[in-house]
Amino acid sequence: MARENRSNDAPRPIEVSTAVIPEIQSSVQYRCGGTTILCIATLEEGTPKWMTPGQGWATADYQMMPYSVTPRLERVNKSTPDGRAIEIRRLVGRALRAGLDLSLMPGYTIRVDCDVLHADGGTRTASINATTVALGLLVEQHLASGIFATDPRRALILAMSAGVYQNSLRVDLDYQEDSGASLDLNLIGTATGEVVEVVGGCENGPVAMEVLQEVIEAARGGIAQVGKQLSDRIAPIRP
Template sequence: MPERRDRLANQLRPIDIGVGVILGVETSILYRCGRTEVLCVATLDEGTPQWLDTGDGWLTAEYSMLPYATEPRNPRSDGKPDGRSQEIRRLIGRALRASVDRRLFPGYTIRLDCDVLCADGGTRTASINGSTIALGLLVEKALADGRFSVDPRRATVLAISAGLVDGEVRLDLDYAEDSAAEIDLNLVGTPGGDLVEVQGSSEGDPIPKECWQQLMELAAEGLTSVENSVIPHIPSLEP
């Protein structure tokens, strides 16, 4: 079983955030947590999907891993996402849609592109956190140039993982821990304690409810730690 030698069970991996990492794209974010690196970019397009007939705006996400993000090399996608990537892009989209009021940007689609440069566990939670920053920068830009008249954000949505590894409840699992975990849990919510989504499963025997509660409590505390790293990079929500 993997042991933690560089951090406590309730500690996050170091978070590093780069803003404007693509030349000319202010809404590009390089989100690093430990050895995991995800490039998140937010763009605003005119128009909405044809099936959306409510008059509201739309927000969607894409997620992919570069071939060299894993070892061994992961084959490049031929344009159609695999099942895992499809699941994760839907999760990112649901999470970020929960953070906005789509009625406040009618006729526009917000697109969030998440490309994993290096995968060492927690890529979906890193994608959500990086996308939240990119979204805030996009909204700031759209307010400044007149495309948005009001700030559509209604909450800051963040994400973190937790798990049970070798009988120990741990926060922010890396790949080795995730692969060995008896329970793997992803929590999406706000620093204030409201939840957007919880994903979790036992990899073997049934797990007592008390253990699940410990994981939820640890993950909720972890969101506060993520907030401390992320919030300084997000423009404040406009009243």
């Protein structure tokens, strides 16, 4: 058994609260185990100057709050860039755009902010899953308002970590498992098994391709389970 009395192939239970910022319907608090993310999706008029006319854009930000871990983190500012946060922000942004048809939201930018309130492993994957919940709320809001004539989503993107810890294959690694894993990765895809991105590596030397494939398949199974847990929390794509 893995920690928290869950089997090695079981993700942590998920708790989702919505409209946690009263003025913002598409604000989400996403909790899986000891990891908690505040995720807010908003819509802005305008797109970056380099964008092709007639297209929309989507981007994400990510940061960890000072007391999300112990000891306290220093607040990040423009003079002290956080390389890890930049890498994760780009990852979440790519996942966000993978699920959108940007031609269906011309002249608008979707912006997602992910703030880690408490970290116990899996903040990347939790941020992506929270983004998909918040995005669904935002789209529903602006379909109702008439800003979106058509649902711009083309897929519901989810994510899951998996790895080898103490010679056992596990999904949804907590901090202890993640920090001690000999191989770990994050898989981004859909609940039906399609893949968007795989990010990971080995800590203790190379492994056989068969082992990597087993870890990827475990993560795919984890994504399917997360899809079931969130089935009543993610607004379905409107035809």
